[in-house]
Amino acid sequence: MTILVSGGAGFIGGNFVLDWLDQFDETVINLDKLTYAGNLGTLKELSGDHRHVFVHGDIGDRELVTDLLATYRPRAVINFAAESHVDRSIHGPGEFIQTNVVGAFNLLEAVRGYWVGLPGDEKQAFRFLHVSTDEVYGTLSKDDAPFTELNRYEPNSPYSASKAASDHLVRAWHHTYGLPVLTTNCSNNYGPYHFPEKLIPLVILNALAGKSLPIYGDGQQVRDWLYVRDHCSAIRRVLQSGKVGETYNVGGWNEKPNLDVVHTICSILDELRPKADGSRYKEQIAFVKDRPGHDRRYAIDARKLERELGWKPEETFETGIRKTIEWYLANQDWVGNVTSGAYREWVGKQYEVQ
Numbered sequence: 319m320t321i322l323v324s325g326g327a328g329f330i331g332g333n334f335v336l337d338w339l340d341q342f343d344e345t346v347i348n349l350d351k352l353t354y355a356g357n358l359g360t361l362k363e364l365s366g367d368h369r370h371v372f373v374h375g376d377i378g379d380r381e382l383v384t385d386l387l388a389t390y391r392p393r394a395v396i397n398f399a400a401e402s403h404v405d406r407s408i409h410g411p412g413e414f415i416q417t418n419v420v421g422a423f424n425l426l427e428a429v430r431g432y433w434v435g436l437p438g439d440e441k442q443a444f445r446f447l448h449v450s451t452d453e454v455y456g457t458l459s460k461d462d463a464p465f466t467e468l469n470r471y472e473p474n475s476p477y478s479a480s481k482a483a484s485d486h487l488v489r490a491w492h493h494t495y496g497l498p499v500l501t502t503n504c505s506n507n508y509g510p511y512h513f514p515e516k517l518i519p520l521v522i523l524n525a526l527a528g529k530s531l532p533i534y535g536d537g538q539q540v541r542d543w544l545y546v547r548d549h550c551s552a553i554r555r556v557l558q559s560g561k562v563g564e565t566y567n568v569g570g571w572n573e574k575p576n577l578d579v580v581h582t583i584c585s586i587l588d589e590l591r592p593k594a595d596g597s598r599y600k601e602q603i604a605f606v607k608d609r610p611g612h613d614r615r616y617a618i619d620a621r622k623l624e625r626e627l628g629w630k631p632e633e634t635f636e637t638g639i640r641k642t643i644e645w646y647l648a649n650q651d652w653v654g655n656v657t658s659g660a661y662r663e664w665v666g667k668q669y670e671v672q
């Protein structure tokens with residue numbers, strides 16, 4: 319048996335591939351364009367493992383995807399590939415439209431062509447799982463109930479708008495052509511192999527490097543956090559037992575203001591890696607100009623996935639964040655490889671200190 323994963327050299331896709339091959343003896347075809355966010359170092363432990371086939375390419379290359387599907391005949395395609403960073407989408411939305419919308423369209427078309435030609439039982443068993451975000455639902459105020467699958471799509475950033483567009487394409491390819499699709503909308507992930515432009519790895523690494531810890535605005539933006547391996551288990555569950563055509567929200571019931579997240583990281587670092595001069599990591603916090611159009615609160619109601627498919631996260635925020643910090647402390651070589659000059663230049667341009 320074989321599955322095809324796109325974006326499997328990125329943060330969540332990489333964790334998913336490692337997790338999958340830990341549990342199943344099934345070949346994974348990993349199609350990734352290796353943008354700045356793709357890193358084969360994440361998959362180093364798979365070198366020599368014949369069950370992992372890496373293909374350097376673009377989901378928007380219909381011919382390539384068609385060839386891969388015909389050659390490897392996967393029973394499922396799981397689409398992680400995307401431009402994923404909200405800040406980058408504000409500075410340059412074009413790539414987001416190209417990959418998240420046009421790329422997703424080309425991928426769907428290649429998959430549809432393959433699926434139509436499958437023999438009866440393989441056709442019936444085939445699944446296309448699209449990995450998406452809670453950001454498509456827009457923003458919540460303090461007293462609103464968490465997002466359910468019935469919330470309206472109200473995306474506010476170029477990133478979330480491009481993801482919303484791809485979710486709609488996936489939905490339409492099911493309703494119009496019958497493609498057996500599943501969509502997951504997940505909250506903020508954190509964990510090992512996270513590219514350090516995102517809040518949690520950025521704060522861990524800046525803290526250790528003695529740099530400032532940038533907090534947007536007042537730091538009271540609320541996010542729901544899920545440990546990445548719990549997201550991987552949710553995707554596996556949906557792939558295995560999800561109802562075709564349905565969407566499933568995935569979340570950890572861990573709503574936290576960004577400032578609290580940063581304080582938690584600082585106090586765990588104070589304990590695990592105390593500073594020689596006795597100062598505290600939280601003294602490095604610097605409030606910076608807020609992101610334009612910054613959504614105030616996201617919160618996910620994951621009860622459908624829990625009730626219908628029996629999924630539950632294993633980690634609480636407290637256990638997951640500790641594991642994550644320990645992983646970054648123990649894997650400085652991975653960090654060194656991803657924090658290239660290009661990365662430093664980008665991060666340096668991002669934050670205006672208030």
Ligand code: NAD
Nearest residue numbers: 325327328329330351352353355356376377399400402507
């Ligand atoms: P990431 O940016 O870390 O990784 C994306 C991967 O996709 C990279 O390896 C990149 O090289 C690859 N890629 C980009 N464009 C491509 C293209 N055109 N063709 C092939 N590969 C391409 O992203 P992530 O955080 O791992 O997110 C994975 C998916 O999960 C995305 O679709 C994202 O929208 C969704 N998601 C992310 C989060 C989160 O908190 N990170 C939460 C919910 C949903």
